[in-house]
Amino acid sequence: MKDIKSQAKEKMKGYCRVCPICDGRACAGEVPGMGGINTGSSFKNNIKALENVHINMRLVHEVRNPSTQINFLGLKLSMPIVAAPIGGISFNMGGALEEQAYVNAILQGCQQEGTIGCTGDGVPPIIHESGFTGIKNLKGHGIPFLKPWEGAELRDKIAQAAATGCSIMGMDIDAAGLITLRKMGRPVTPFSQHELEEVIKHTHKLHMRFILKGIMTPMDALRAHEAGADAIVVSNHGGRVLDHCPGTAQVLPSIASAVKGRLPIMVDGGIRDGVDVLKMLALGADIVGIGRPCSIAAMGGEAEGVAKLLSNMRSQLEQAMILTGCETIAQISQEVIFKQ
Numbered sequence: 001m002k003d004i005k006s007q008a009k010e011k012m013k014g015y016c017r018v019c020p021i022c023d024g025r026a027c028a029g030e031v032p033g034m035g036g037i038n039t040g041s042s043f044k045n046n047i048k049a050l051e052n053v054h055i056n057m058r059l060v061h062e063v064r065n066p067s068t069q070i071n072f073l074g075l076k077l078s079m080p081i082v083a084a085p086i087g088g089i090s091f092n093m094g095g096a097l098e099e100q101a102y103v104n105a106i107l108q109g110c111q112q113e114g115t116i117g118c119t120g121d122g123v124p125p126i127i128h129e130s131g132f133t134g135i136k137n138l139k140g141h142g143i144p145f146l147k148p149w150e151g152a153e154l155r156d157k158i159a160q161a162a163a164t165g166c167s168i169m170g171m172d173i174d175a176a177g178l179i180t181l182r183k184m185g186r187p188v189t190p191f192s193q194h195e196l197e198e199v200i201k202h203t204h205k206l207h208m209r210f211i212l213k214g215i216m217t218p219m220d221a222l223r224a225h226e227a228g229a230d231a232i233v234v235s236n237h238g239g240r241v242l243d244h245c246p247g248t249a250q251v252l253p254s255i256a257s258a259v260k261g262r263l264p265i266m267v268d269g270g271i272r273d274g275v276d277v278l279k280m281l282a283l284g285a286d287i288v289g290i291g292r293p294c295s296i297a298a299m300g301g302e303a304e305g306v307a308k309l310l311s312n313m314r315s316q317l318e319q320a321m322i323l324t325g326c327e328t329i330a331q332i333s334q335e336v337i338f339k340q
């Protein structure tokens with residue numbers, strides 16, 4: 001990873017410093033760019049929230065070869081880890097890789113390691129077009145995320161998503177806070193529960209499952225479930241849409257209390273290694289998304305870089321499972337969390 005990171009540093013000059021710990025301090029306010037909005041506190045809170053979670057180490061047990069495999073919405077994955085959707089390579093990362101090459105690196109690196117990559121959306125259209133092309137080339141092995149566009153535009157993009165052959169699509173409803181869309185004159189708004197229900201019904205008619213991303217409260221999680229969402233992503237968009245949000249690890253337990261078992265819960269934000277993955281699963285998630293570390297790996301080492309990052313994270317997760325006595329992902333529970 002050292003070489004991959006140093007190459008990424010070169011390629012992302014002026015956009016990302018590739019800090020030893022990617023924690024949102026150096027890049028506060030850099031949106032567009034790789035930072036968090038304004039003071040960067042929502043990005044930094046993601047990191048802090050995970051730092052504040054401690055683990056019960058347990059060694060008197062029989063666990064030797066834990067399994068990291070999971071089923072997620074009909075997909076068999078080698079690990080409970082996916083690449084989060086990230087778009088806008090030219091204005092966020094400097095464009096040393098073309099949008100399509102970046103998307104291919106993410107999708108192929110994930111597939112190589114037995115998991116799946118998500119793709120982003122935005123303005124210009126090359127963002128979602130690259131995602132769709134990349135997923136189509138892998139015979140539907142990818143999860144496209146769309147913005148909550150109005151009316152015909154959304155329906156048209158959902159049809160294009162279905163044409164990639166994917167079985168799951170998502171929508172980042174929190175994009176209503178994106179400066180980058182506002183700057184391009186294409187702001188989007190929140191959806192009512194009824195509007196959401198209509199979109200989800202339409203997606204189901206096209207034989208795709210629907211994930212709603214940008215959930216930060218139990219109320220929104222319940223509304224997503226009632227509207228028919230098949231999964232949610234607990235996310236503050238990597239701290240890029242609203243300043244002073246809590247970290248996702250802080251809100252995850254209450255959201256899990258509200259909807260756990262009714263629909264799968266994905267979480268992202270500040271997850272940097274396999275121990276962070278274990279923490280999120282113990283706090284109530286079923287699967288996690290990795291944002292910026294995947295971007296850095298893709299920029300520095302393309303598909304091989306992404307595969308290397310994921311394989312490292314999986315090994316770290318396995319090691320953490322052994323040291324906490326968890327044989328399977330389902331066995332990772334609140335018991336893993338140290339409580340005073």
Ligand SMILES: Cc1cc2nc3c(=O)[nH]c(=O)nc-3n(C[C@H](O)[C@H](O)[C@H](O)COP(=O)(O)O)c2cc1C
Pocket residue numbers: 033034035046084085086087088092119120121122145171172213235236237238239240268269270271289290291292293
């Ligand atoms: C440069 C950049 C672009 C992003 N683009 C999208 C996008 O197009 N769609 C989306 O749903 N989320 C997008 N996100 C948010 C990520 O999917 C994810 O929620 C966030 O990066 C997770 O936090 P982490 O980077 O700390 O892991 C973007 C994030 C970054 C940093």
